[in-house]
Amino acid sequence: xxxxxDIHKKFGDNAVLRGINSQFKAGKKxxxxxxxxxxxxxxxxxxxxxxxxxxxxxxxxxxxxxEMHFHERVPIRKEIGMLFQNSALFDSMSVEQNITFxxxxxxxMSKSEKLDRANxxxxxxxxxxxxxxxxxxxxxxxxxxxxIARAISMQPKYLFVDEPNSGLxxxxxxxxxxxxxxxxxxxxxxxxxxxxxxxxxxxxGDHIIFLFSGEKWWEGTNKEIAHTNNKxxxxxxxxxxxMKAAREKL
Amino acid sequence: xxxxxxxxxxxxxxxxxxxxxxxxYWSEVMREMVSQGVGSLGIIGIISVFIGAVATVxxxxxxxxxxxxxxxxxxxxxDSTILEFSPTISALVLAGRIGSSIASQIGTMRxxxxxxxxxxxxxxxxxxxxxxxxxxxxxxxxLLTVVSVALGLSGGYLACIVSRDIAxxxxxxxxxxxxxxxxxGVCAVKSISFGFIITSVCSYFGFYTSGGALEVGQSATKGxxxxxxxxxxxxLLITSVML
Numbered sequence: 001x002x003x004x005x006d007i008h009k010k011f012g013d014n015a016v017l018r019g020i021n022s023q024f025k026a027g028k029k030x031x032x033x034x035x036x037x038x039x040x041x042x043x044x045x046x047x048x049x050x051x052x053x054x055x056x057x058x059x060x061x062x063x064x065x066x067e068m069h070f071h072e073r074v075p076i077r078k079e080i081g082m083l084f085q086n087s088a089l090f091d092s093m094s095v096e097q098n099i100t101f102x103x104x105x106x107x108x109m110s111k112s113e114k115l116d117r118a119n120x121x122x123x124x125x126x127x128x129x130x131x132x133x134x135x136x137x138x139x140x141x142x143x144x145x146x147x148i149a150r151a152i153s154m155q156p157k158y159l160f161v162d163e164p165n166s167g168l169x170x171x172x173x174x175x176x177x178x179x180x181x182x183x184x185x186x187x188x189x190x191x192x193x194x195x196x197x198x199x200x201x202x203x204x205g206d207h208i209i210f211l212f213s214g215e216k217w218w219e220g221t222n223k224e225i226a227h228t229n230n231k232x233x234x235x236x237x238x239x240x241x242x243m244k245a246a247r248e249k250l
Numbered sequence: 251x252x253x254x255x256x257x258x259x260x261x262x263x264x265x266x267x268x269x270x271x272x273x274x275y276w277s278e279v280m281r282e283m284v285s286q287g288v289g290s291l292g293i294i295g296i297i298s299v300f301i302g303a304v305a306t307v308x309x310x311x312x313x314x315x316x317x318x319x320x321x322x323x324x325x326x327x328x329d330s331t332i333l334e335f336s337p338t339i340s341a342l343v344l345a346g347r348i349g350s351s352i353a354s355q356i357g358t359m360r361x362x363x364x365x366x367x368x369x370x371x372x373x374x375x376x377x378x379x380x381x382x383x384x385x386x387x388x389x390x391x392x393l394l395t396v397v398s399v400a401l402g403l404s405g406g407y408l409a410c411i412v413s414r415d416i417a418x419x420x421x422x423x424x425x426x427x428x429x430x431x432x433x434x435g436v437c438a439v440k441s442i443s444f445g446f447i448i449t450s451v452c453s454y455f456g457f458y459t460s461g462g463a464l465e466v467g468q469s470a471t472k473g474x475x476x477x478x479x480x481x482x483x484x485x486l487l488i489t490s491v492m493l
Contacts, residue, residue: 050366070374077372088363102371105270160370 001025002047002158002190007056009042016042017053018214026157027188029181029204033196034211035236040194041085041162043211047192048080048160049073060158078106081151081189085163087143089135095122095146096131099153106154121149125179141172145179152183159189165197173197177204198237201225210236258454264376265384265453275382282386286348290394293347294340298398301335302327302405303412310415320416324424327406332433333493336398338485341444344391345477349452352383353473356456357466365457380453384446391445392438399437436492443484451477 002024009017016039024030032040045051047058049065058065060076068076089098099118103109109117122128125145135143144164151159161180165173181204184191195201201208205222210233218233225237226247238244269275309323309330356379359365368375403425410418452473459469 048370050369074372077370080370082367082370084363084367086362088367090364090367091358091362104274105371105373 001061002192003059004043004047005057005059007043007046007058008054009039009046009051010054016214017046020056020209020211020216022209022216022219024190024192025207026190027184028191028206029184030190030192031201031205031208032192032194032211033201033208033236034217035196038211039214040196040211044160044162044192044194048082049077078102078154079157080160081154081156081158082160083144083147083151083162083164085166087135087147089138089143089146089150091135093134094131095127095133095135095138095149098135098146099131099150101150102154117153118149121153122146124152124183125149140167141169141176144168144172144176148176148179148183152187155187156189157187159183159187159191161191161193161195163194163196165195165200170199173199174203180204196236198243201237212236257458258450261376261380261454261457262450264374265380267374267377269377269381270373275378278378278382279385282382283390285351286344286383286386287390287393290344290347290390291397293343294394294398295401297339297343298336298401299405299408301339302331302402303409305330305335305402306406306409306421307413307415310410310413314415320420321424321427323416324406324421325427326424327421328403328425328429329433331402331406332399332437333489334485336402337395337437337440337444338481340395340398341391341441341448341481342478344394344444345448345452345474345481348387349448349474349477350470352449353452353456353459353470354466356380356453357459357469360457360459361462361466376457380450380457383453384449387445387449388442389445391448392441395437395441432492436488439492440485440488443488444481447480447484448477451480 004020004022007017007020008015020043032043034040042051046053053066056066063076065073065076090101093101096115096118099121100114103114103117118131119128122131125148127142127145127149130142135146138146159180164176164180168176177200180191180193183189193200193204202222205225208220208222208225209216210218210230212232218228218230220228225233228234238247306323306327309326310320313323359379365375365379368378407418407421410416410421455469455473455476459465
């Protein structure tokens with residue numbers, strides 16, 4: 001479980017996060033949603049330690065991650081898998097090398113064991129036989145799937161996903177969402193997804209927090225979101241005429 | 251300026267922390283050696299032959315007096331090639347060839363979140379990205395300088411054959427005449443220092459890139475410009491101290 005307590009983050013005078021509190025439970029798909037500039041990605045980066053919060057604390061299974069030094073964080077970081085918005089695959093490495101990279105650094109597995117693991121991860125994301133390709137030879141959806149394969153190569157306890165559906169067609173988006181959902185159940189990971197894709201919200205949102213102007217404005221599940229009276233949340237979720245019409249039918 | 255110097259020194263300290271796994275870092279060093287060393291052989295070879303040839307022809311032109319033995323042109327070419335032309339001009343060329351590549355590679359990794367991905371995995375990103383490049387620079391730039399010296403002196407010999415300003419035998423006599431080994435020491439110190447400057451300064455500018463493609467280009471330019479300035483400054487300092 002991950003717990004964030006009173007997270008504030010300022011860039012100069014600009015307060016991006018103002019006192020965020022929440023808990024992200026294991027085996028659940030926790031979604032952080034909100035409009036552009038609401039602080040979603042900043043919150044995610046504070047949780048994983050890419051940004052240091054101005055104040056507040058992040059706990060991983062009760063351990064205070066914020067107070068740890070870089071080397072103290074390494075054991076927790078080995079349990080983290082992250083899919084970045086642009087996949088962040090290493091350009092100079094093949095797909096297979098991208099996936100075996102953390103295994104090379106942090107395990108004593110033999111070469112064949114590492115290759116077996118890479119092939120298993122690739123098969124898991126439906127990219128069997130694509131290990132020798134380089135990132136420049138992959139489509140956007142394939143890059144996301146390789147990013148997921150790399151993220152799960154170390155069998156993470158915590159899975160972070162930043163905008164998994166950006167730049168993808170609706171069908172591929174659904175496939176990525178299903179994959180995230182399956183992996184969360186399979187590995188019992190604490191999964192935190194930053195998104196503003198409403199299909200994802202309705203499809204996989206076990207626990208959702210809605211950020212508005214850097215504050216936690218609403219918290220609930222995908223079942224509850226359709227019936228909330230929160231004005232800002234309704235404006236965000238039901239912005240399109242299609243979603244408004246869908247809500248009226250609910 | 252002090253802020254940048256402090257960040258540069260801190261980055262260097264982080265770069266030389268204990269590696270997560272020595273074998274992985276070692277293979278990175280080997281990869282960098284091939285990229286920096288073998289990849290730069292062509293350009294270093296071409297400029298060295300021409301610079302050696304031009305230096306010999308110009309010295310021969312300036313010493314066209316019957317009172318000065320022709321072999322002196324060989325001695326002057328040798329000393330200027332070993333002391334200045336090979337280490338410094340090679341370093342300036344390598345700052346453009348290797349330095350821009352390092353700054354743009356690391357800068358692109360920064361703006362495409364690849365460095366964030368390394369940090370999330372628990373990898374010491376400065377150590378993994380920068381230390382292999384610096385170690386490779388420290389070994390490959392001196393080796394390239396040795397090649398440059400050899401080719402520069404050969405270029406001078408070729409110029410003697412082609413221009414006939416000096417007899418090739420006189421040139422060879424001049425090369426062997428009154429040789430002072432200290433110049434080899436100065437050349438070695440210069441090339442090692444320049445290797446460190448090129449790789450570390452360009453890595454620094456690449457690592458602290460923020461923004462997008464435009465900023466990556468600016469980082470590469472800044473890396474090359476600052477490397478060149480520091481190379482010339484170090485050149486003066488080493489020459490003043492050692493000679």
